[in-house]
Every structure is written in C-alpha cells, then in structure tokens.
Amino acid sequence: MYKILATETLTVNSKLFRVEAPYVARKARPGQFVVVVVDEQGERIPLTVADIDAGAGVITIIVQQVGKTTCQMATLEAGDSLAVVAGPMGLPSHLGNYGTVACLGGGFGMAAMFPIARALKQAGNKIIGIIGARNLDLLIWEDRLRGISDEFYVTTDDGSKGRKGFVTQVLQEKLEAKEKIDLVFGVGPVPMMRAMTRTTLPYGVKTIVSLNPVMIDATGLCGVCRVTVAGETKFACVDGPEFDAHQVDWDQLVARQALFVPEEKLALARFQERIAAQAGAKA
C-alpha cells in the first residue's frame, strides 16, 4: 500500500496527491508516469508524475475526475492509501538546450507540462508558457508555470481569465509573426494536441506531445497503448509517452480511446449511485 500524505483540491474537478513511493521518487524523471490502482477491484491507470521529492521519497500526482477510478481517487484523503503505485514508467523527456521552447498545457495537462517545462528551463531554454482551460476555475498551477516561463499566456474558452480562445491561437500568432520558436511541447486533451499539430505543421516547427492512451500493465506486455507513429506501431508505455506530433496517427488514437467509452460511463454511473446512496444513508 502506498500512503497518501497530503491532498489538495485544485479545481472543481481535479485533485493533487502527495504519495509515499520511495522507489519511484528515487528514479522518476520529468515526462515519466506511474501506474496507479486504487483498490482490490481497481483498474490500472497511468498518471503523470507531476513533481518529485526524492529526499522524502514522495511523488505528486494529479487526477482529473473524468471516470470511475479518478472520481473514486478524489474521495481519498491524507492517511488513505493507494493499492498500487508502480514506476516510473515510460521514457523521460529529452531535455536538450533547444533555444526557445513553447510549452503548451491544456486543461488538466498543465500539471503534466509543469515538470517538463521546469526541466527545460533548467536546461537553458527560453520558455514561452501558454496554458488554457475552459474557464478560470479550471486553471491548475498557473503560478508555478508562470514562475518558470520567460513569456506567459493564459487562455480560457469563455474569456473568464486571460485571453478568450485556445492555446493554439496564441501559438499561431507567434508563428505567423515569425517569432523564434525552436520546439513546441504540449500536453493536454487529444483535441488540443491535435490542433497544436495542425498549427505547427505548416511552419515546420518540431512538435512533441505526451500521449495518454489507455494502458494496463504499462511495461510493454499488453500493447493496448499502441499508436502509429510515422507508419510504425509504437507502445506509448515503453516507447513513449512522448512522440513527434506530426507523425502521430491521430484518427487511430481517437478511435482506440473510444472503444470502452460505454463501459466507462456505466462504471461511473454505478459509482455515483453508490456515493449518492452512501450520502443518503448518512443523512
């Protein structure tokens, strides 16, 4: 069991956990993730390591409540435990000195973007931070991202904070204005990463995305996370999670992600009924 030492509610639908996982904390590097299982009946889900305290043997993970497992996780508090925290999985980010790197974080992907952007900054890059969410209440770690950025932009779909619109619009303008951008890095929902790909492709700017397909073992055993990159099959768990966005077969990724949506909805509905019944019993 992996003890939760502290939690923090970040937004209405995301929560941070500081979890005791000394082996993972010792080895994890920016860009890597862990596999988490909540309890005995739980599924295995990949979650980005958002921060690492190697000395204390503690990692930070953040979940967005989208399905049964993440909603169940959000009910946990300090003192509770997770059944499994395995890793660090995946390859670490390539942290070269590229020059100017635009780091795009969409929605919950901001948290996953943070450790990579920080490491890129430490590696000597100039960081253009561009983060966006549906509205201002859904922004995560805005201050932390701002703190490591040389230039920083916030967008919201409804204009409640920063600029109204999408992160890709800011990127588009910079590229149109021929500003120097040597690399674009992005983490976020698939539609956002896909839009980024379309934005940078005409300008030929190298674009890296961190993919988050369904995984089970995350050690290369099952292959559920396979993605086609440059015409070749890759396993996101061991060959990724970062890939050249211009080479990813996005249609296929979207189709593979959609396979179990009906089951995910069913599991979530059952869980919500259970929670409601428990709340009813208490009241």
Added chain:
Amino acid sequence: MPKANFSRHGMPSQDAAERIKNFGEVALGYSEEMAVEEANRCLQCKNKPCVDGCPVNVRIPEFIKAMREGDFPEAARIMKSTNMLPAICGRVCPQETQCEEKCVYFKRGASVAIGRLERWIADWELDRGVELPQLSELSGKKVAVVGSGPSSLTAAGELARMGHQVTIFEALHRPGGVLTYGIPPFRLPRTVSGAEIANLQKLGVDIVYNFVVGKTATVDEMLADGYDAVFLGTGAGLPQFVGVPGENLAGVYSANEFLTRVNLMKAYAFPEYDTPVKVGDRVAVVGAGNVAMDSARCALRLGAKEVSIVYRRSRTEMPARAEEAEHAEEEGVRFLLLTAPTKMIGNDKGAVCAMECQQMQLGEPDASGRRRPLPMPGSEFTLEADTVVVAIGTSPNPLVPRSTPGLEVSRHGTVVVDPATGATTKKGVWAGGDLVTGAATVISAMGAGRRAAASIDKYLKGEE
C-alpha cells in the same frame, strides 16, 4: 510385475454446454479411487523413461508407487523433492509430449496419466496443509529474483530451500507471471496457483510487487544494493503482431491484452471489477497455440456467439496441446485452418468489423520443419468479426536486457546463457524460462529455474 492394463482413466470434467457459462475449472480431477486405480497401471519400469521426459526429472515411478501403497504424504514428498509447484504442473504441463510420451503405454495411446496423478496428489496435500521441506542452514547470502512466473518461482523456492535469502521483484500487482495474467482460471484456478505461491512464501521467499526492474531499479543497482546474485525470469511478454493493415483498429487485441484484462484484472466480473472487456458476437482469434485456445475459450465465456480460430497451417501443425484444442472444439470454437488474415477492416468509427482472409496450402517444409503455408491466389474471403485477438506468439520483454549492460542478447531478443547452468554473460546474473528460450512451456521454464538455482548456490558457496 503388474499385468498390462491399457485402460487409462478418463478425466471427469464439466460438461461443455455448462462450462462455457462460467470460468470454473474444466477438468475436475480424479477421485481417490480413480487415482489409485490409475497408479496401479504403472509398470514401474526399471529404466524409468518417464523421468527422462520430465524437464525437472520428477521421480515419477517412485511417487506412483507410494500412491498405490496408499502412502500419500510420501508420494507428495517425493514429488516435491524436484518440483515445488506440482498442482500447477499437473494442470498445465503438456505431459503428452514429455513424461507421458516416454511411457511404454504411449504407443497404445494409453500412457499412465502421470499429469493427472501429479495433480491429484498435489491437491490432496494442498487440502490438508502442506508439509514444508527441511531448509538448509541460512547462508546469509541475498538473491534477487526478477519476475514471479514459473522459472522465477522455481528458482526462488529452490534457493530458499538451500538457505539463501530470496526476494522476488514483480512488476505487476499480483504474483505468478503468465500463470496469473495469461492462463485462464478454468485451466488453472487462482486458489491453486495462489496456494503453491503461498507455500514458497512460507519457505521465506519475500515478494515485492509493483517493482519494474529496468525502471524502478536496474540490475546493476540491485547488485550494488547488496544482492549477491540476480536471477532473471521476466518471460516472453512482448506481443507479436501479424503485420497486416488495420491491426491497430479499435477492437483488435493482442492475446496478452485480452487475457490480461480477463485473468489478471478480472474483467469477466466487470463492473464489480473496474477493468472492462467486450467481445461482441463474433470473435476471430489468429493463431492456434495454447494462448489462442485460451483466448477463444475466454471469448465464449464472455458471451461471444461465434468464435473462430484462424490458422494458416493445418491441424497437424497446430502448436496447441491436443487436449486444449479438443476442449475448445467441444465448446463450439470453429477452426478455420489453412487460413491467414491479410487485412483487418474497420467501420466508420475506426473499430474492427471484419477480417479479410486468404486460403493457404502447404508446400515444402520451412526452417521450423513444418510445411510452409503458401497463399492460394484468388481465395480471399471476408470473415466478419467484432473482435480480433492476435495470438501468434510473444518475444522477450526488452526492459531488463536494455537496461543491463554486459548482458548478451541474441538477435531474437533472448538472453544468452550457458544452457547447463543458466549463467549469463554478466557476472552474478542468471536467467531462465521464456526470456532465454522464447515462448515455451511452464515446465521447461521451471527446469531452467532449477538448474540456475543449483548454479547460483555453488557460486554463492564459492564453489564455482
């Protein structure tokens, strides 16, 4: 000398129509009466050909003799002197190509049912509480065993018995490797494998879960961390694909994924368990080994109406055990032999809906010694399928080899060892099982684990 008796006892089993509705064990096991009768058929050959047929050299005539004398504790003791996982082996070993193939009754199709006797005596002992073997004096040496499949469990058990302090590092959250993620509970109930693994833990074997060697720590770090020797038994977990267009459509599973969902994650109990699986009405399984049979039979139990094995050679070349293929057939699995997929076809949602196949004919023998399948031009046809499971084999997982400098690996990705000892090219590191051989049997992996344990023991005692 007993009289020749050619009437081998059949195995009581769940009726096919009933068993495809559950994940309970198919083969129900002998009664005591049947077991003793079957034991009585053994001719107690002086040259013991059956023992040579067994990769761990179980003292077969001796345990059978004890059985028919009614001394079951002694039978169990004899068996476990060379095989610490008999309830597992009795269920999943291909005895018909090993010990039973060497039985003098074999040519008459009536080998003594050694596997069934092994299972019976192992279950008899598990029911009554297992007698733990005598442990050697503690050596004070620490051994790390990587993975917890058959070769690792065997090596760990043997090393613990020799007095070494053994820690198994398992990447997943449950022990057993392929016994747990791969082999379905209707062939190997989890209570049985769980009990045998628990017995190893009683010998002092410690299991650390969620520890991915190569990621969580490297072999070099483990050696530097105070382990005197490392045994690698990480298996052949990397799924192979056919390489035809459309193989990454949604609804196309590797057999590893399909079986892992069902067996390790208990997707058959969704939504009580969180991991889902769905098969739809029509399932095509590509391949005809035991893993393909397991996948096909799981698909039936998950409610598929039509399950087809699609295999490019003929029945004779099928790698599955005859018993598994027969069980699958009894349960209603269709065999499309001399048939190879050429393309997976998707619907407008990017999910598989059919597989284009081609008829094959057999030509001259290929490198494997089996007749090479050749496509018949113009024989293409479409097989509708809501789910496709690709079960054409696996190769070693590269996580450990890639993160271990000094470990020689073949071009097939298998780890190179001295076959007599299991020693790798890296000092202090041994390997065995599918990681070394490529996908093979549970018992050959156990044999390798046993040989490696003997060699590690000598090394730790400074004898080699």
